[in-house]
Amino acid sequence: MPETPHVSTPPPSPGLPVQALDELVARIVQRTRATDMHTHLFAPSFGSLLLCGADELLNFHYIVAESFRAHHLPYSEFRHMSRASRSDLIWESLFVQRSPLSEATSGVLEIGQALGVDLRLDALREALCDVPTETYVTRVLDLAGVDSVVMTNDPLDPVERAVWERSPAMHPRFHAALRLDRLLNHYQAVVPELCSLGYAVRDTLDAQTVLELRRFLDHWLERMGALYVAFSAGDDFSFPGESTREQLLERVILPVCLARELPLALMIGSRRQVNQDLGDAGDSLGRASMLPIEALCSRYPDQRFFVTVLSRESQHELVVTARKFHNLMIFGCWWFVNTDSLVTEITRMRLELLGPTFIPQHSDARVLEQVIYKWQRARHVIARLLGDRYRRLIEMGWTVREDDIERDVRALLNDNFWGFIRRA
Ligand code: HDL
Numbered sequence: 465m466p467e468t469p470h471v472s473t474p475p476p477s478p479g480l481p482v483q484a485l486d487e488l489v490a491r492i493v494q495r496t497r498a499t500d501m502h503t504h505l506f507a508p509s510f511g512s513l514l515l516c517g518a519d520e521l522l523n524f525h526y527i528v529a530e531s532f533r534a535h536h537l538p539y540s541e542f543r544h545m546s547r548a549s550r551s552d553l554i555w556e557s558l559f560v561q562r563s564p565l566s567e568a569t570s571g572v573l574e575i576g577q578a579l580g581v582d583l584r585l586d587a588l589r590e591a592l593c594d595v596p597t598e599t600y601v602t603r604v605l606d607l608a609g610v611d612s613v614v615m616t617n618d619p620l621d622p623v624e625r626a627v628w629e630r631s632p633a634m635h636p637r638f639h640a641a642l643r644l645d646r647l648l649n650h651y652q653a654v655v656p657e658l659c660s661l662g663y664a665v666r667d668t669l670d671a672q673t674v675l676e677l678r679r680f681l682d683h684w685l686e687r688m689g690a691l692y693v694a695f696s697a698g699d700d701f702s703f704p705g706e707s708t709r710e711q712l713l714e715r716v717i718l719p720v721c722l723a724r725e726l727p728l729a730l731m732i733g734s735r736r737q738v739n740q741d742l743g744d745a746g747d748s749l750g751r752a753s754m755l756p757i758e759a760l761c762s763r764y765p766d767q768r769f770f771v772t773v774l775s776r777e778s779q780h781e782l783v784v785t786a787r788k789f790h791n792l793m794i795f796g797c798w799w800f801v802n803t804d805s806l807v808t809e810i811t812r813m814r815l816e817l818l819g820p821t822f823i824p825q826h827s828d829a830r831v832l833e834q835v836i837y838k839w840q841r842a843r844h845v846i847a848r849l850l851g852d853r854y855r856r857l858i859e860m861g862w863t864v865r866e867d868d869i870e871r872d873v874r875a876l877l878n879d880n881f882w883g884f885i886r887r888a
């Protein structure tokens with residue numbers, strides 16, 4: 465029987481002792497500022513588009529959806545209530561009659577705790593601002609450890625467009641991303657609006673329409689100084705093809721992104737309005753095929769693609785796809801997979817298959833203060849998983865130094881995003 469080769473005990477690494485590791489990793493993750501690359505927040509100069517305060521937090525559509533499982537009110541009755549009355553009902557239903565055990569409800573308490581507020585509705589209303597001042601915005605972003613916020617900007621939303629037309633002062637910590645869901649997913653419906661804006665476009669994508677749509681994109685990319693172009697699509701997303709969406713991608717959006725060297729963000733798997741009575745809360749999800757993503761990444765090797773997918777079942781396939789295409793940058797644990805258990809599972813899988821070459825999280829915050837709990841939770845998971853990975857390295861005799869950890873954490877929370885933006 466051949467002897468089992470004697471594995472010598474590895475020499476102690478001149479780097480970090482294992483015991484000090486977890487505390488140090490947590491400290492580094494905590495102090496490394498993040499770029500939040502996908503939110504629904506707006507710079508303070510956008511006025512009421514930037515939501516904040518206790519009543520907005522309680523009317524967050526995740527919480528609204530959960531509240532119907534408790535109060536069972538007719539949708540129309542709920543819709544006709546004032547925001548404050550809805551908050552009262554939601555607080556009673558989800559925080560008094562039941563414990564706030566869900567991610568979204570407990571997130572409200574985590575915000576209160578971080579801001580040093582008593583966890584009562586009246587105290588939260590009193591302490592949190594519902595008019596976003598620059599000082600308050602700075603305080604909240606600093607508390608969340610968020611350096612930069614990327615907005616979601618839709619020039620075909622008349623309310624938002626009216627703000628842009630007033631040339632709002634841009635804020636150094638807020639950046640734009642041009643979101644094209646309406647154009648891509650409902651093109652015929654937006655043709656009249658595009659014509660009213662002076663673009664000579666038709667229902668069919670003839671040569672003139674293609675040029676006019678490129679002019680529309682160029683105008684808004686210039687005006688917004690957008691960092692990237694984005695769209696979401698359902699589980700029916702396909703490419704290439706002859707559908708309007710596929711042709712818009714091929715003949716309008718990709719040529720503009722390539723010419724401007726802008727990344728294109730694909731957010732795939734959002735099945736919209738399965739319950740229209742729930743409004744923003746009425747969307748669901750579906751599995752995303754990797755075939756269109758593979759087709760885009762392989763046909764456009766010079767185009768950079770941010771990609772996030774909505775269903776848990778698509779996550780592993782996306783990680784493997786990212787191994788095949790280095791012009792694909794995975795980002796975030798989006799929406800229904802942004803829960804502690806799934807963020808842990810997904811981030812561990814990504815580290816195991818990609819190393820520190822992805823963007824682990826974005827907040828998707830709709831209400832300013834949400835960045836506090838969403839990033840607190842993200843950092844907790846990232847620190848724990850990184851600690852495991854570094855511990856294994858040390859046990860193998862690899863030298864892990866503090867500045868190695870700082871470099872890797874900066875990459876995950878910041879540099880992978882900005883490097884992908886700038887990598888022309
Ligand atoms: O399409 C998106 O950007 C999604 O993030 C939706 O806005 C969704 O309603 C959401 O807020 N998810 O967190």
Ligand code: ZN
Nearest residue numbers: 502503504828
């Ligand atoms: Zn979003």
